[in-house]
Amino acid sequence: MTADSQDPPLGALTGIVVADFSRVLAAPYATMLFGDLGADVIKVERPGSGDDTRHWGPPFTDDHEATYFLSVNRNKRSFTADMSEQADHDDLVELIRRADVLIENFRPGTMARHGLSYEQLAAINPRLVYCSVTGFGSEGAAAALPGYDLLVQAVGGLMSVTGPGPGEPVKAGVALVDVLTGLHAAIGVLAALRARETTGRGQLVEVNLLSTLLSSMVNQSVGYTAGGAVPGILGNRHPSIAPYQLFPTSDRPVVIAVGNDRQFAQLCAALGIPEAGNDPRFATNTARVAHIDELDRTIAARTVEQTAAHWYRVLSAHGIPCGPVNDISQAFAMASELGLTARITVGTDQDSVDLAANPITLSDTPVSYLRRPPRLGQHADEVRAWLNGPPAIEPPQHHHSINNQPMGAHQ
Structure with missing residues (x-):
């Protein structure tokens, strides 16, 4: 299946602009889902280096792109900006003024030091839905802890129930906690967007890796909270079902x-x-x-x-x-x-990449694959031209899109 960027379909989130200040996996997974659903996702990256995962390999493609980065960054525009440089900072503030959603996963306090906290930005864009993804929360000692998937698998109990046998804890074979956190972040943002239709106001959405894991361990967690049972490693067996x-x-x-x-x-x-x-x-x-x-x-x-x-x-x-x-x-x-579309090709005939498909099927507003994962700064000029153009129309009449075109109109 090859993406067709000539006639982009109407997506469920067409008209939503996402200012994506995220990197690595959890939050970029959420913003990729928004892009698949039709949102304009503008990925803000550091000049020169960009998202850390651009350099995480092997494996790499024949064009020396890290497949890790490719896995969670389709349907986005790459805009390079340094938050500490005044000119770039002004552009970022204007981007946020026009955005519906901002997602970030810096250490708590980082955005505030640059004048980009939720409280600071809600004053200039009251309709902004601001999503903050952290490792252990944003308050007290938890805010200082680094949020890495492997670390949370360990301290959050997942490794204590995963492995070949007692005393042999093993991590999951993929950064499962990051993916689950990205999904919860996406749900929280969608809920806040729905609430905004009623209240006219955005709000702060916060998710963290540890709380996400504890919730996602479902029967194992509630076996403890409601029954006092502390599960151990059962290998490939199930604690409650056999065989x-x-x-x-x-x-x-x-x-x-x-x-x-x-x-x-x-x-x-x-x-x-x-x-x-x-x-x-x-x-x-x-x-x-x-x-x-x-x-x-x-x-x-x-x-x-x-x-x-x-x-x-x-x-x-x-x-x-x-x-x-x-x-x-x-x-x-x-x-x-089995007749499933699990693999898709995104991009043009001259510049495409094969990726894993979005598993969501919508009958009227299907997901779409209109942009391959961007090169660093690929869309900086077009985004900056939009930011320097006419200001966004105030709601409720506004319909955000760069150059008044839906995502996918530029390649």
Whole structure:
């Protein structure tokens, strides 16, 4: 699927201008989602170096672009500015005056030192939705702590429940806390934009990595808060459901996820061990969790006799949730086989890049892929020309867009 920038569709957020002061992953993921949904996202970057992730590699593309940066920065314009330089600062204030949303993830106090705190900016743009993303919050000692995904996975408890076994904590294979925080930031901003339709005022939205992780650990967190249970590492097992884990096959592991007693009986029949379905140790989910070691041995003795592909085919035909452990290449291939659009090409025929698709489908205002991730400062001249042009029309009649054109009109 190749993005078509000649006739941009109307997006759900068309007309929304986002002043993107973010870098690295959590907040840039949120602003990319806004861009996919049609917002004009203007990414403010340091002159000379830009977003840190422009230099995070390998891997790099053949054009020496860091794929890390590419992963969260499509549908944005790059505008270079130094907040400490007066001329650039004036441009940034004018950008914010015209913006609907500002997102930043500097250490608490950084924006205020440059006269760009929420309180300072709300005075010049009362309709501004200002989103601040931090590691541990913006107050007291928490404000001084650096917010890194790996650190939060450790101190926030995720690593304590992740790993091959007790005493062997392991991080998730992707910066999961950053991604979850970006999603929560996006939800908070959308909620504030909706509230603005009623009140006419913007507001401050704050999210932090630690609180996001504690909320996102859902059943593990509430198992503690409501039940006093402190979970430990179970490897690939589930604390409350069985069987819900990896099993060996003759080539690569396969996941079997049984959610109820009926499915378990079907699993036993499909595996050719119907007697296990009548075993009192396995008759109910609670019993199966209590006898997980015996259950594990019983099922593994059968699955190891065939390949992962065999069990995927056989168990799926019986309605049993099952699948092999794919690598990324195999995962994209599977999505394609299932008819999903998981990979998209963004840019022109002369300058394009393949990226992972946005998973959201909207029937009337679909996501769009109108801009490849920008080179550093690529859009500085056009953004500055817009900022130096006629001032934005005051709401409620205003419809923001650079040069009065929707995002995607310039490449």
